[in-house]
Amino acid sequence: MTKLLLIILDGVPYRNWRRLFGNLEGWVEQGEAQVRRMRAVLPSTSASCYASIHTGVPPQQHHIWDNADIRRVTYPDVFSEVTLAGKKTGAVTHSYWSEFFNRAPFDVVRDIEYDEPGGPITHGRFHTMHGYGHANQMTPSDHDLFGTLTRLCEVKGIDYGILHTCTLDSMGHRFFHDCAEMDHACFHMDAILAPFLHRWRKSGYEVIVTADHGQDARGHHGGTGEDQRDFAFYYFGTSSLPPEDHVLDQLALAPSILTRMGVPVPPTMQAKPFFTP
DSSP states (O other): OOEEEEEEEEEEHHHHHHHHOHHHHHHHHHSEEEEEEEEOOOSOOOHHHHHHHOOOHHHHHHHHHHHOOOOOOOOOHHHHHHHHHOOOOOEEEEEHHHHHOOOOOOOOOHEEEOOOOOSSSSSEEEEEOTTTOSSOOOOOHHHHHHHHHHHIIIIOOOSSSEEEOOOOHHHHHHHHHSSSSHHHHHHHHHHHHHHHHHHHHHHHHHEEEESSSOTTSOOSSSSOOOHHEEEEEESSSSSSSSOTOOEEGGGHHHHHHHHHTOOOOOOOOSSSHHHHH
């Protein structure tokens, strides 16, 4: 049985992945990982992408068009389908994911941490970034987030888990992407992720490391520019990906995850899965 973790580093453009994440690129160079380019839906806005990543349907269908439009999504999603298949799910993410795929509105006392065997999210650990702004990012330590996901793997025995962090997206909005601050931030993220990724692989998980969208030279995303939409997709596992010149469709991520885990794909997810045996 395939167990899988999806790691989403918010708002990193393709060019920064390929030039600044030396550990990830080292695993690719050594043949232990594969990397492809993936393209976000439109609008390439965070909440819109989150909803599409897990439902496999575009914003024009699920109707999450911006970050102020947060509510329970009604389409089948990765959490719901994995849970229906009798498996355990886990989430260490921004609270938007809990609202989209469990219940809304988010109650910080009730929903900051929960363990609900009926799912769709079996084990949820969330943060809100309340008070976020240019002067204060309000992002939790990524080291702590990686540790929390690892605990869900090793103590709760989750079969599918997602981790989402806004650190690099927030840094990009503040400093833009061609600067010493972002060079260091990407370098640091790559360094602290590496030992956890090694540990997850030793525990038997396949791992995807990717983004929700990119970000352009002025720290913007939401539109059609290549830097705003395109990001890297790293895969640690035994399946194969399409040829290197193939741009992966973000809408194919949800059905690809379900297919890889042996879970039936609902008819609402119409993009063709990209994993091959």
